Amino acid sequence: MEMKTQTLLKKLSRRNEPYIFLVLLALCLLIEVRSGQFFSSNNLVDIASALIVPGLFAIGAFMVIVSGGIDVSFPALASLSVYATTKYLLDTNYQGGVWVAIVMALAIGAVLGAFNGLFIGYFKLPALIVTLGSSSVFKGIMQGALNSKQLTTIPVGMREWGTSSLFIAKNPVSGLTSRMPVASLAFVIVLALVFLMLRYTMFGRGIYAIGGSEASAHRAGFGVVKTKFIMYIMVGMIASLAGVIRVCMMQQAHPTNMLGMEMNIIAGVVLGGTAITGGRGTLLGCMLGTLLIVIVENSLILLGVPTSWKSVFTGALIIIGTGVSAYQVIRMNSTRKIKAKIQEVV
Amino acid sequence: MKKVIALVLLVLLVMPVLFAAGQAEKKGGYEIVVVPKDASNPWFVRMKVGVDEYAKETGLNVYQRGTPQIDATLQAQLIQDLIAQGVDALCVVPVDLESLEPVLGQARDAGIVVVTHEGAALENVDYDIEAFSNAGYGAFIMDNLAEAMGGEGVYTTMVASLTNGSHNEWADAGVAHQKSAYPKMQLLDAEKRVESFDNGDVAYNVAKELFKKYPNLKGIMGTSSYDAPGVARAIEELGLIGKAFTSGTGMPLDNAALLESGVVKSLTLWDPALAGKAMIALAVKVLDGDKIEGTVDLGVDGYTNMKFKAGSDTVLEGEGWIVINADNVYDFGF
Numbered sequence: 001m002e003m004k005t006q007t008l009l010k011k012l013s014r015r016n017e018p019y020i021f022l023v024l025l026a027l028c029l030l031i032e033v034r035s036g037q038f039f040s041s042n043n044l045v046d047i048a049s050a051l052i053v054p055g056l057f058a059i060g061a062f063m064v065i066v067s068g069g070i071d072v073s074f075p076a077l078a079s080l081s082v083y084a085t086t087k088y089l090l091d092t093n094y095q096g097g098v099w100v101a102i103v104m105a106l107a108i109g110a111v112l113g114a115f116n117g118l119f120i121g122y123f124k125l126p127a128l129i130v131t132l133g134s135s136s137v138f139k140g141i142m143q144g145a146l147n148s149k150q151l152t153t154i155p156v157g158m159r160e161w162g163t164s165s166l167f168i169a170k171n172p173v174s175g176l177t178s179r180m181p182v183a184s185l186a187f188v189i190v191l192a193l194v195f196l197m198l199r200y201t202m203f204g205r206g207i208y209a210i211g212g213s214e215a216s217a218h219r220a221g222f223g224v225v226k227t228k229f230i231m232y233i234m235v236g237m238i239a240s241l242a243g244v245i246r247v248c249m250m251q252q253a254h255p256t257n258m259l260g261m262e263m264n265i266i267a268g269v270v271l272g273g274t275a276i277t278g279g280r281g282t283l284l285g286c287m288l289g290t291l292l293i294v295i296v297e298n299s300l301i302l303l304g305v306p307t308s309w310k311s312v313f314t315g316a317l318i319i320i321g322t323g324v325s326a327y328q329v330i331r332m333n334s335t336r337k338i339k340a341k342i343q344e345v346v
Numbered sequence: 347m348k349k350v351i352a353l354v355l356l357v358l359l360v361m362p363v364l365f366a367a368g369q370a371e372k373k374g375g376y377e378i379v380v381v382p383k384d385a386s387n388p389w390f391v392r393m394k395v396g397v398d399e400y401a402k403e404t405g406l407n408v409y410q411r412g413t414p415q416i417d418a419t420l421q422a423q424l425i426q427d428l429i430a431q432g433v434d435a436l437c438v439v440p441v442d443l444e445s446l447e448p449v450l451g452q453a454r455d456a457g458i459v460v461v462t463h464e465g466a467a468l469e470n471v472d473y474d475i476e477a478f479s480n481a482g483y484g485a486f487i488m489d490n491l492a493e494a495m496g497g498e499g500v501y502t503t504m505v506a507s508l509t510n511g512s513h514n515e516w517a518d519a520g521v522a523h524q525k526s527a528y529p530k531m532q533l534l535d536a537e538k539r540v541e542s543f544d545n546g547d548v549a550y551n552v553a554k555e556l557f558k559k560y561p562n563l564k565g566i567m568g569t570s571s572y573d574a575p576g577v578a579r580a581i582e583e584l585g586l587i588g589k590a591f592t593s594g595t596g597m598p599l600d601n602a603a604l605l606e607s608g609v610v611k612s613l614t615l616w617d618p619a620l621a622g623k624a625m626i627a628l629a630v631k632v633l634d635g636d637k638i639e640g641t642v643d644l645g646v647d648g649y650t651n652m653k654f655k656a657g658s659d660t661v662l663e664g665e666g667w668i669v670i671n672a673d674n675v676y677d678f679g680f
Contacts, residue, residue, distance in 0.1 A: 037558045042584075046554055152600035170585075174561050177585040178554075250547055251579070252600075257545045301555040307540050308508055 016273025016328050020288040023321060027295060035302040041169040042178040043302075049180060049249075051294045052187045056242035057265045058290040059194050059283070060235040065269055066198075067231060068211035068278025069120060069127030072266075073135035075258040077116075077236055078243030080138040081108035083148055085244070086253040089155045098161035098248065105240040112138065113236020114229070121228035139259070148255035154247060162248030183245040190238060195283050207231055211278030264318075268293040271321040273328065292321065376434040377407045378629050380622055381425060383441045385412030388680030389618050390439070395679070396619030400626050408626055418442035422449045434633055435459035437625035443467055459632045461625045466661045472632050475624055477616035477648070477666035479655065480512055484519025486667045487594055487614050488528075491520075491567050494591035494611045498530035499564030502537050502556065504577070504594070506544040506570040513569040514539075520567050534563060542573050549576025553592075557584055568594025575601050578609045598675045605672045613670045616648075617678065620666055624649040628662070638662075 012018050032038040057074055064071040085105045094100065112134075119130040142148045154162075165179035198204035206227045209217035218224050247253045272289025274281030296317055305313050380397050382390035394410045401408040411428070413420040418441040428436060429452055436453055440446045443465055450460050450470040462474045478486075491501065503520060505513035517539060524531050537556060542549035549572055556563055557580065568574035574594035578601075581590050587609055596613030604610045627644040642652040648666035655661040670678075 035559050040558075043558060046558075050551060150600070152597075174558070175585065176558060177583070179583060246547075250550075252546065254546065257547060298551055298555060301537060301540070301552065302559050304536065304559075307537070310541070 014328075014332060015285075016325050017282065017285045017288060019324050019328070020272060020285060020292060020321070023324070024288060024292050024295070027292065027299075031295075031299050031302050034304055037302055038299070040171045040173070042171040042174075042176050045169040045178040045180050047291075047295060047298060048184060049178070050298050051291060052181065052184055052249075053242045053246045054261070054265055054268070054290055054294055055187050055287065056190060056238055056245070057261065058269055058286055059190060060238040060242075061262075061265050062269050062272075062274055062281065062283060062286040063194070063198075063207060063231055064127070064235055065266070065274050065276060066211045066278060066281050067207045067228060068214065069228075070266070070276075071116070071127065071131045071232075071235060072262045073116060073131035073138060074235065074239040074265075075261045076135040076138035076142075077109065077112045078239040078246075079255055079258050080142050080146075081105045081112060081236075081240040082243035082247050083142055083151075083253055083255050084108055084146060086151055086154055086158070086247060087146060089158075090151065090153070094155050095157070097157040098244075099157075101155065101158050101248075102241065102244055105244045106237045109236040109238075109240025109243075110233050111236075113233040113239075116236065117229035117232030120232060121225045124225075139256075142255050150255070151253040154251060154253060158244070158248045159251055162245075162251060181245075181249060183249060186241060186245060190241065191283070191287070194238075198283060203227060203230070208279060211275075211280070213279070264293050264297070264314075265290070267318045267322065271318065271325060273325045289321070293318075375406045376630065376633050378435040378437065378626050379428050379433050380408070380410040380437040380439075380625065381421065381428070382410060382412045382439045383421070384416040385414060387416070392678055392680055393439075393618035393622040396617075396622035397626065399619070400623045404630075406626075406630070410622070416441055418445045422446060425449050425453065429453050429456050429458060432456075433458060435461065435626075435629035437461045437463070437622070437629055438465070439463045440465045440468065459629050461629045461632070463621050463625055466655070466658075468660075471660055473628055473638065474661045475621065475628060475649070475652075476655070476661060476663045477621055479663040480515035481519040481522075482663070482665055483614070483667055484516035485523035485527075487516060487567055487569070488520035488523045490593040490612045490614055490669060491565050491591065492524065492528045492531060494593055495531065495565045497528050500532050500534050500560070500562050501565035501567060502534040502563065503539050503567045504542050504549065504552070504569065504573045505539060506572075507541050508539065510570075516569045517567065531565075534560060536560070542568075542570055542576060544570050544572050546572040546576040546579070549573050550579045553577040553580035554584060557581075557586060557590060563590065565591045565593075568592055568596075571595045571597055571600075574610060574613055575604060578604045582607075582609050596670065597680060598670050598678045599680060601670075602675045605670065605675050608672070611671065614667055615670055616666045617668050619678075620646055620648055620668075624664065624666070 028038055037043050060074055061071060082105050085101050089101060116130060116134050119125050120127050164182045166182055168177050168179045170177045206222040209220060209222050210224055210227060214224055268290035269286050270276055271292060272285035274286055296314055300310050300313060382393055384390060390412055397408060397410040413424055421441050422445060426449060436458055440462060447468060447470055453460050454470055460471045462468055462471050465474050466476060468474060503517040505517055521533055540552050542552060553566060566577045568577060574592045574596050577592040581587060592610060593612055595615060601613060624644045624646045627646055642662060643650045649664040652662040652664045655663050
């Protein structure tokens with residue numbers, strides 16, 4: 001029994017998640033000490049609802065990074081598909097439920113994702129270059145073809161869905177209330193589906209295999225090109241879903257205010273122990289890393305960090321966090337090498 | 347057949363010219379043209395309302411002509427056309443200051459009076475009109491916030507970023523005004539100024555945090571047009587309607603729902619229709635040979651007590667701010 005606990009601890013100490021979890025816990029306790037508000041029911045609901053959109057983006061970014069690529073186009077992709085959807089539904093004076101909006105945005109997201117997938121998968125161009133380019137293209141379509149400006153009213157179905165709540169948390173002391181949006185269900189569902197897919201399907205394992213070594217994956221019989229292509233379509237759809245949720249929750253469609261989110265999202269994914277070189281990482285770690293970023297972004301005032309020092313603080317935390325992950329990777333690689341050496345010698 | 351078609355086309359072509367000529371003859375006095383950034387932006391559609399009203403009231407040949415889309419080159423071409431047409435005065439809301447400078451120079455060389463709006467840095471102008479001074483507008487926002495807060499309680503200020511020039515000037519002026527006019531109000535010492543990055547979602551999240559951390563916080567003074575609406579969303583969700591307040595710049599139609607539901611009592615803005623009128627009124631004064639000095643009264647609401655900006659002899663600042671509330675939110679068309 002003791003041996004078992006020991007090996008379990010040893011195993012855990014080699015993984016990244018426990019460290020992130022500890023950092024997260026320490027941060028939460030620090031915020032609680034400084035404000036006395038962190039563990040209040042309404043604050044926890046606030047954090048959860050602030051996690052929905054970055055969380056969905058992170059799932060997509062995670063899949064791409066695990067496959068050995070990198071995607072910086074997802075905020076532009078999401079903006080374009082949700083903006084086009086909202087504009088179309090407004091122009092046609094659509095009065096129905098949110099489903100049409102979601103389906104439309106997913107469809108546009110799939111097409112835009114396929115655009116990325118085509119160049120990265122079939123033409124084998126570097127993902128960073130392609131997504132940097134497509135990000136500009138998506139922004140350009142929004143500004144040029146759609147003549148984008150802020151849409152301050154959104155279709156009634158989207159508005160109602162965005163403000164409907166699963167439950168409302170009330171802080172008994174301050175009397176402040178926060179609502180848990182129904183949209184959080186969408187996030188949970190996507191998270192569960194992607195988790196199952198990555199773990200139990202050949203397609204999901206293929207993503208890991210490609211990220212580990214494309215050549216090996218190919219020889220092992222994975223359809224590298226097809227897997228990548230389909231994966232970018234899925235990522236486009238997930239990002240578009242996030243876009244729809246964001247617009248519904250904000251009650252307005254702003255063409256540019258999601259842009260620039262990609263850096264913190266990717267930082268969160270890497271923070272969660274996903275190897276930036278691909279092939280390794282867990283969805284749990286990715287979520288912990290994203291949660292850490294979301295909490296930091298939404299708790300600096302609770303912490304009492306002065307506004308002028310905000311970005312310094314966020315940046316420092318990202319460096320420390322990713323540093324820990326990077327250190328873990330180095331340590332793991334060196335033990336592997338040593339083991340390999342020992343085997344050679346024996 | 348071909349000849350008939352050609353003839354019809356020719357008549358069609360000539361007709362507008364004939365009518366235009368007739369129009370010009372009918373109206374006496376000066377020909378003054380207002381050139382906005384573009385013709386379709388609701389902001390400038392509203393400006394046209396003011397211009398047309400002015401034309402009707404005075405009977406002068408005053409009209410607004412804009413390019414189909416916001417484009418510095420198109421605007422410059424349009425102005426050159428108008429110079430060639432020999433108008434008496436041009437009232438311009440410039441798209442791009444630098445590229446317009448030489449064109450406005452040509453206009454002045456041709457003896458045309460040039461008045462601009464939101465172009466304080468321009469040199470080749472007779473005068474530039476600004477709706478307000480930064481200090482005056484900041485104090486005005488504070489008056490609105492103080493009214494909502496009942497003149498007492500703790501408040502803080504929100505800007506797009508700590509480096510934004512005008513927002514911080516407004517906020518500074520608002521705070522200074524509070525200190526002299528509303529002694530019962532108090533600036534939140536721990537967070538004197540927060541940032542929204544011109545993003546409604548950030549404003550919303552920051553406001554939620556502020557109200558959680560500082561339970562006695564009663565008001566937030568917004569500056570960017572995203573601030574007050576974002577804060578209002580937080581006030582609504584936190585269940586603080588009637589207990590916490592916000593005011594700041596905001597576009598009417600964007601915020602109609604918030605104003606009507608009473609989450610926000612008033613927002614502040616300036617009215618492009620009045621700015622349009624003020625430009626023409628000033629141009630008429632210059633054409634009439636009136637001396638522009640000291641305080642200038644243009645006979646337009648908010649532009650009756652215009653003063654030169656400190657250190658400038660071309661930039662005139664008014665008090666052209668307006669309150670937007672549930673009663674007038676639909677009056678502007680934008």
